[in-house]
Amino acid sequence: MIRVVLPQHLRTLARADGEVQLDVPGPVTQRAVLDALERRYPMLRGTIRDHVTLKRRPFIRFFACERDLSHESLDSPLPEAVAQGKEPLLIVGAMAGG
């Protein structure tokens, strides 16, 4: 199972407690994980990536294994530790402080 950590506001919107576990068929890429996430939690559609272009929203970041994967291709494989469920994919609201 793929583990995904959502930011607090999206956990509330999805009515999900804690970490989300997803069954992702086939190669584990950003696109495959987001497809599985939106299939399970349709109210998250449009909140992480654009409905039409499927581009990541500007203030959303994807972290895993202490790396920023936000600029990786949607179809690149995620780190092996994420694919094996040892590490979570973190979906993060970017810092925008003042």
Add this chain to the structure above:
Amino acid sequence: MSNIRVLVGTKKGAFILTSDGKRKRWDVNGPHFGGWELYHLKASPVDPNRIYASQTSSWFGQVIQRSDDGGKTWTPPGTKPEDLMGPDGMPTGTSNMFAYDTSIETGRPLTTHQWYDGTQKPWEFKRVWHLEPSLTDPETVYAGVEDAALFRSTDGGKTWRELAGLREVKGSLWQPGAGGLCLHTIMLDPADPQRIYVAISAAGAFRTGDGGKTWQPINKGLRSNYELPDPDADVGHCVHRIAMHPSRPNVLFMQKHWDVLRSDDAGQSWHEISGDLPSDFGFPIDVHAHEPNTIYVVPIKSDSEHFPPDGKLRVYRSRTGGNEWEPLTKGLPQQHCYVNVLRDAMAVDHLDPCGIYFGTTGGQIYGSADGGDSWEPIVRDLPAVLSVEVQTLP
């Protein structure tokens, strides 16, 4: 006895204030959607327990919420199990998808508007500013959005389609104002279901007579001496708010950037009614529920200083349809007050005497149960208030 429900949208969530018809004691319920900007909440006039809400965030974008039990529980429309799966197994719920119509079939595709540097910029959806439920059908609701456009849902908010003819009214010349290129006012004519009025910041007021297919600008008589190179231009005027009394849908009242105006011919022409106001800059304007000639504004010092003149929060009332105004101060702070009242943050109830309500950027909701003669804070320390709507319930 009637009950009153006040729907408050703030920078950090929604609040629902309820009282009996005496309007003395209030229950404050919230925050709903804490931490999100709630631009607007409004209930269906034909199904008062159905409330639509615009929930937005710079991080996570737009969410539409709907309650069918008067605000106790909320769901994004179209996320029930039976709504979910399309033929490809993906969810079909698209209640937060506002895609501009660029199709050939519906007319000339318009894809850009004026940008600050004189170039054309593609239309880009940012948020829903205002939701206006139909006067007759609880499943139909209109959404005014930024970048400016009008959308309609006929399935309770599950899906949205743009009424794209609006942007053909010189849309390529529209240019965002400081608050964004937002469509913030939608008024449905109770006497003519085909007629809709809308207003857009830094573009002006517009009217359709055919249910939204075609539109015309209704800005004759507006003068913007310092904001536009041609003060009498067809489009470009910064209309802040329009109001009407349902018994007289041809009579419109407008708070423009500067100037308060009135039209007696459904917007064909306007004349100024600022009269003896201390400042004719401001945002909201509203009409008394039982006196179509009694109107309310909140003068703000200037476009450079968005606070009340002299630090005194004063609602001004005209009982003559404009020009002659009286300050209403009883119960409102008359010193050191530097809050603003935004365009969607004033509303009236339908009791007798009429109740008036407004919210401030300082988080106060003030209510008057006597037509504005005296005011009391219902709640003082909410986040900055973006919108106020009132329901008079049986």
